[in-house]
Amino acid sequence: MIYRNTCPLCGSSQIHEALTAKDYTVSKETFGIWHCGTCTGRFTQNVPDGAHIGKYYQSQEYISHTETKEGLINRLYHSVRKITLRSKQNWVRSASGLKQGTLLDIGSGTGAFLHYMKTGGWNVTGLEPDDTARHNAKQLYQIEALPVDQLFTLQQQQFDAITMWHVLEHVHELHRYLEQMRKLVKPEGAIIIAVPNYTSLDASYYKGFWAAYDVPRHLYHFSPAAMESLLAQHGITVVKKHPMVFDGFYVSLLSEKYKTGKSRLLQGFWHGLRSYRRGLKEVDRCSSIVYECKISS
Template identity: 40%
Template sequence: MANQRHFLSCKDYLVSGEEFDLFWHKEHEILETKPVPVNLPFYYSSDRYISHTDSKENFTEKLYQQVKNYMMGKKISWIKNYKTSGKILDVGAGTGDFLITARKHHFEIFGTEPNETARGMAIRKDVSLVKDYQELKIKNYDVITLWHVLEHIKEPEEGIAKLSELLDDDGVLVIAVPNFKSFDAQHYKECWAAYDVPRHLFHFSQKGIESLFTAGGFELLSKKPLIFDSFYVSLLSEKNKTGSSNYIKAFYNGLKSNIKAKTSTEYSSLVYFFRKSKNGL
């Protein structure tokens, strides 16, 4: 990616306390985190990295797990607008809960997860995951999902090409990512928790996602907001900014973000539904 300029500097609040820079890619309206640490897995080594656990030890974790469980059904209902059965692949499946829901809805489930601890937890739930989606041999998945995973992939264009290879010609690709043009991102700036450097290697706007996937041979079918994300991200961002969780202020800013997004469409996170372009681009 060319045409870069410095956009923002952010701190790793989760593990190292180190500072990283975000650079703007003009051609795709995407931000890139630099430098990328050589030992990137180290930056995931925290008990507070909630997508790799099923922890419910504090209020924030309990709230996260409750919302996650509710959203599993919502996500499946969105997918069933396009596919009601078939092979579903969840890339970055965490502890396997989305795939458990998909199996209950009569999908044949497959998943990948690079984190060994999360894979072990999934296995105990009778969900078998492989480490890397690049190693998959099965083709023609009817649905492929990446729930807040694309931002972790080092080479997005190469990742999209691999996803295209794995997806059936009539399949549906589902991508959920944070939106750095949302109100909560603009409000919290370098403290916005969804920047999550250096684990999030890229950061996307709506234009950025659409242009990236169009260039990769996909066409957009629809978009859905993840309205709970603004509240959760605001809660984490408040702690980044002030050192303590201000639930009232976080709720206010999360609500304000969603209200503004009703007009601007710039929600904190969005889900994009793609299919392969029929024009063969």
């Protein structure tokens, strides 16, 4: 287990426990979530190290690895995925200024996004740590994803865009990854990172039951201020933020199940709608935020 005396995002010693959360997906264990008073980031305390965390991903309910459609919430996820994939494509095109180019997706899962971009004419490379997810990517989409440790063998400045969709919060070697991403993207290229936002309206309501804490798989929990501070340490500047508006619905439905033990569709939908409407008005209160970034000049 990894116990931290300082914030893994900024190195400050001004940290304290903020709340606890349960792993509802796999282990049913409880973990402490600590808060940094300096950068406002949060992190999960006493997490398994990289060699031992794999078992916490071994669940048919872990949709990014299995493509499961079991249960109402996962079926709803699939029903809006085409819209989400189109949004991701538009963000990449807008951020890079290109309709076609070279793309690296870190944590590519079962390959749905890479497949969508490839059919749009992009030259794609995927990195994925999970063997099952890589196998499913090949079977489902003919995507040959590479093991994630290949990140550090790739040629520098070869990608027009690098994407991480809900992946950064899983990475043990956080600073090493960000430094390598800065090296791999072309000078005028774009880095696009999506992460959950613990300062969102739905997180404030559900507190320790908020599904996007997803302990211990989520090692870090970001606020907008913490993200900008973290990226700036590596010469990466946030130029625009986008709301991932549908995440509030998915997360609220799952959080409602965790809180009550029941799939209360109406209640979860209502809190998701509140988060959706707030996120449209104020990006920093959205359930998940997409950070469009450039290399600092």
